[in-house]
Amino acid sequence: MIYGNLKYMQLIEYNQILTEIKKYNFIVIDAAITKHYPTLSEQLVDKSVYIVENAEQNKDLNCFEAITSYFITEGITRQDGILAVGGGATSDIAGFVAASILRGVMWSVVPTTLLSMIDASIGGKVGLNTIQGKNLIGAFHRPKDILICDSFLNTLPDIEFDAGKGELLKYVFLSEDIQNELVENGFSKKLISLCADFKLEITAEDYKELGNRKILNLGHTFGHAFEKALDYPHGIAVYHGLKMIISIFRPELVDLFNRVEVKLDFTKIPFEKCDFTEFSKYLKHDKKRLLGDEIELIIPSNKFKPDIITLNMDELLTKIKSHDSYKNYFR
Numbered sequence: 013m014i015y016g017n018l019k020y021m022q023l024i025e026y027n028q029i030l031t032e033i034k035k036y037n038f039i040v041i042d043a044a045i046t047k048h049y050p051t052l053s054e055q056l057v058d059k060s061v062y063i064v065e066n067a068e069q070n071k072d073l074n075c076f077e078a079i080t081s082y083f084i085t086e087g088i089t090r091q092d093g094i095l096a097v098g099g100g101a102t103s104d105i106a107g108f109v110a111a112s113i114l115r116g117v118m119w120s121v122v123p124t125t126l127l128s129m130i131d132a133s134i135g136g137k138v139g140l141n142t143i144q145g146k147n148l149i150g151a152f153h154r155p156k157d158i159l160i161c162d163s164f165l166n167t168l169p170d171i172e173f174d175a176g177k178g179e180l181l182k183y184v185f186l187s188e189d190i191q192n193e194l195v196e197n198g199f200s201k202k203l204i205s206l207c208a209d210f211k212l213e214i215t216a217e218d219y220k221e222l223g224n225r226k227i228l229n230l231g232h233t234f235g236h237a238f239e240k241a242l243d244y245p246h247g248i249a250v251y252h253g254l255k256m257i258i259s260i261f262r263p264e265l266v267d268l269f270n271r272v273e274v275k276l277d278f279t280k281i282p283f284e285k286c287d288f289t290e291f292s293k294y295l296k297h298d299k300k301r302l303l304g305d306e307i308e309l310i311i312p313s314n315k316f317k318p319d320i321i322t323l324n325m326d327e328l329l330t331k332i333k334s335h336d337s338y339k340n341y342f343r
C-alpha cells in the first residue's frame with residue numbers, strides 16, 4: 013500500500029530484509045532475533061546497534077535513556093533513520109526513541125512476531141511502560157516502512173504465536189475479507205497481509221483514535237481485565253475477552269466464533285477460572301474506557317460495523333453475573 017511517496021507496508025522475503033537493513037545505521041533489535049538469525053546479525057557489523065533483552069520488561073524510561081544516549085554518542089543526525097527489528101515491545105521502544113531523539117527522526121520497522129505484524133507495528137502508536145501501568149508514556153509517530161516477512165514466524169514460540177492469533181480474531185468480526193479468508197483457508201500469509209492492511213486503513217483515517225480507530229479495541233475491555241487478573245499474555249486474554257462479549261451480547265455470533273476458533277486451532281487454549289471481584293476491580297480501572305460510572309464497550313455485529321455502547325458499570329457487572337456463561341469464566 014502506498015501513502016504519498018512512502019512505501020508503507022510490504023510483505024517481503026527474508027533476503028530483501030537483509031538488503032533493507034543496509035540502509036540503516038541505527039538499529040534497535042530484539043535479542044531473540046540476533047540469536048536465531050545469524051545471517052541477519054552479520055549485516056549489523058559496523059552499525060550502531062542496540063540489542064534489547066526481554067523487551068517487555070525493558071520497555072521503560074531506563075531503556076529509552078540507554079538507547080538515546082548511545083545513539084547520540086554514536087553521532088545520530090536528523091538525516092538518519094532508526095530501524096526496529098523485533099516484536100511489539102521492541103518497536104514501541106524504538107519508535108518512541110525515533111519520535112523523541114533530536115525532536116524526531118524517521119524510523120522503519122521489521123515486525124518479527126505475529127502480533128506485531130498484524131497490529132503493533134502499524135498505526136504509529138509508540139511508547140513505554142511506567143511503574144504505574146502499561147503504555148502510559150508515548151507518542152504518535154508513524155514508521156516510514158513496515159517490512160513484513162513471515163519467515164520470522166518459524167522461530168516464534170507457540171505461546172507467542174497463539175497470542176498473535178488471539179489478537180487476530182478481532183479482525184474476523186471487523187472485516188468480511190478477513191473473515192472469508194480465515195473461514196475458507198485457515199491461517200495464511202494472505203491473512204497477515206489482510207489484517208495489516210485493514211489496520212493501516214483504519215489508522216490512516218483516524219490516526220489519533222478520536223473515532224473509528226476505537227473498533228480495534230474489540231475484545232480488549234474484558235481482555236485487559238483477564239490479562240491483569242490471570243496474568244495472561246495480552247493476545248490470549250483478548251481472545252477470552254472477545255469470546256465472552258460475544259456470548260453475552262451477540263449470541264447469534266457464537267457459531268461463527270466456534271468455527272473460527274477451530275480454523276485457528278484454538279480450541280485447546282486453557283482457561284483458568286477468574287475471581288469475579290478481581291475481574292471487576294480491573295474492569296473499573298480501565299482508564300481508557302471509563303466515563304465516570306459508565307464504561308464503553310465495543311460489541312461486534314454480523315455486518316462488520318461494531319456498535320460502541322456505554323453501560324453503567326454496576327449494570328454491566330450484574331449482566332455478566334446473571335448470564336449463563338458466568339460459570340465458564342468465574343469461580
Ligand SMILES: NC(=O)c1ccc[n+]([C@@H]2O[C@H](COP(=O)([O-])OP(=O)(O)OC[C@H]3O[C@@H](n4cnc5c(N)ncnc54)[C@H](O)[C@@H]3O)[C@@H](O)[C@H]2O)c1
Nearest residue numbers: 044068099100101102124125127128131132137164167168
Ligand atoms: N503500538 C501499538 O499500536 C501496539 C499494539 C499492540 C501491542 N503493542 C505492544 O506490543 C507489545 C507486545 O508485542 P509482542 O506480542 O510482539 O511481544 P514482544 O515484543 O514482547 O515479543 C514476544 C517475545 O517473542 C520474542 N520474539 C520476537 N520475535 C521473535 C522471533 N521471530 N522468533 C523468536 N522469538 C521472537 C521476543 O524476544 C519476546 O520474548 C506490548 O508491549 C504491547 O503494548 C503495541
